[in-house]
Amino acid sequence: MGGDQAHAQDQGGTGRRAVLGAAVLGAGGAVLGLPGTAGAAGNRTAGQAGRGGRGLKSLPKPTVIGHRGASGYRPEHTFGSYELALDLGADVVEAGDLVPTRDGHLVCRHEPEIGGTTDVADHPEFAGRKTTKVLDGVPTTGWFTEDFTLAELKRLRAVERIPANRPHNTLYNGRWEIPTFEEVLRWQDEQTRRRGRQVWIYPETKHPTYFRGLGLGLEERVAKLLRKHGKDGRNSPVILQSFEPTSIQRLQRLVDNPLVVLLSTADSRPWDFVATGDPRTVADLITPKGLREIAGYAQGIGPTLDLVIPRKADGTLAEPTTLVADAHKVGLVLHPYTMRNENPFLPAEFRKGSAADGYGDPFGAFKAYFATGIDGVFTDNADTGVLARADFLAD
Numbered sequence: 001m002g003g004d005q006a007h008a009q010d011q012g013g014t015g016r017r018a019v020l021g022a023a024v025l026g027a028g029g030a031v032l033g034l035p036g037t038a039g040a041a042g043n044r045t046a047g048q049a050g051r052g053g054r055g056l057k058s059l060p061k062p063t064v065i066g067h068r069g070a071s072g073y074r075p076e077h078t079f080g081s082y083e084l085a086l087d088l089g090a091d092v093v094e095a096g097d098l099v100p101t102r103d104g105h106l107v108c109r110h111e112p113e114i115g116g117t118t119d120v121a122d123h124p125e126f127a128g129r130k131t132t133k134v135l136d137g138v139p140t141t142g143w144f145t146e147d148f149t150l151a152e153l154k155r156l157r158a159v160e161r162i163p164a165n166r167p168h169n170t171l172y173n174g175r176w177e178i179p180t181f182e183e184v185l186r187w188q189d190e191q192t193r194r195r196g197r198q199v200w201i202y203p204e205t206k207h208p209t210y211f212r213g214l215g216l217g218l219e220e221r222v223a224k225l226l227r228k229h230g231k232d233g234r235n236s237p238v239i240l241q242s243f244e245p246t247s248i249q250r251l252q253r254l255v256d257n258p259l260v261v262l263l264s265t266a267d268s269r270p271w272d273f274v275a276t277g278d279p280r281t282v283a284d285l286i287t288p289k290g291l292r293e294i295a296g297y298a299q300g301i302g303p304t305l306d307l308v309i310p311r312k313a314d315g316t317l318a319e320p321t322t323l324v325a326d327a328h329k330v331g332l333v334l335h336p337y338t339m340r341n342e343n344p345f346l347p348a349e350f351r352k353g354s355a356a357d358g359y360g361d362p363f364g365a366f367k368a369y370f371a372t373g374i375d376g377v378f379t380d381n382a383d384t385g386v387l388a389r390a391d392f393l394a395d
Contacts, residue, residue, distance in 0.1 A: 055237065056299060059200065063376030064092075064386055065376055066086070070382055082095045082184075086199065089382055098218060100211055106182075109206075113144055136207055146211070157173070184201060186229075198237050202239045204241045208246075208272070209275050220254065223254035236255075240260070241259070242261070248260070258300070261294050261301050266306075267281055286301075301332050303336050311347060336376075336377065337377075342359060362384050366388035
């Protein structure tokens, strides 16, 4: 899942009890436009806005979503990571975070800056491409996908993004290339045939306002590929997500796929809001009024875990908020992010020791989040999530 507005703050995970799986997807209220957009609903009715959620109800509850694949065990956003997530039992694979190349192709990287996720620094022919850009208001130095053609990016290989937490993953540095979104769509079909079950994916539009300003609009490219592969329908096994509500509104005009609005910390503002002068924060979006508005054009939300259960000053879990109940009341599914096994990412009471790469008690944390009634969980460790779900449903 992904966007660094929130992924930089990934800390835990969530899920949902099966008996709560009857939450209705989609909402019947009028679609409300956001500032800076022209008629968010286009020619679709509010009833149509909820159509894309029908297929979501076929997923197991709580849904285990492989975050960038099985990124707890392999470098993220590689076919090695994606396939391992399926092998470990993930119901859905987040493949991938979509960013464009200079020649307009969509590729799967955590961020457009690829210095931390590829071996680009080891390629002297690309040394001159290193630069500093302002990405959603933050000066960022490195190499950016939009400065490379697809052919050039295919010369690079993926590396582990957080080696201090996952030194074992560095074993696989250099093994896999950067996948394109079209390759992922073909891979999805091949895996569906091979495994004898429908494989679901959960791509994200990354920094869409930034890229639209460069003349590299993401949504139209996503929609074109989905239509080409027959995956733009109401029951499509492709769930689309973004941290920018206007990106989801734009997608809602173009395709019938299930749509999810990602939500970072309560005091943050989606970058499209910043760009258009909309003063609202995420705290405004998770009020009953804000959730009703989201339900007019999306079928779900992907909140950071702390919006579901805040943490106290000492890092332990406080009491759950009303977000789950409030979202379900307007028909929205919740897929919070991100559950990880390593100590630094767990609530304090579930840590064991202080090693940055040591595992704590993720099963205890999963249980706490599942008990809130959420519908699914983004996790870097799909096998842990599957076992935790089995434990929870057996209680």
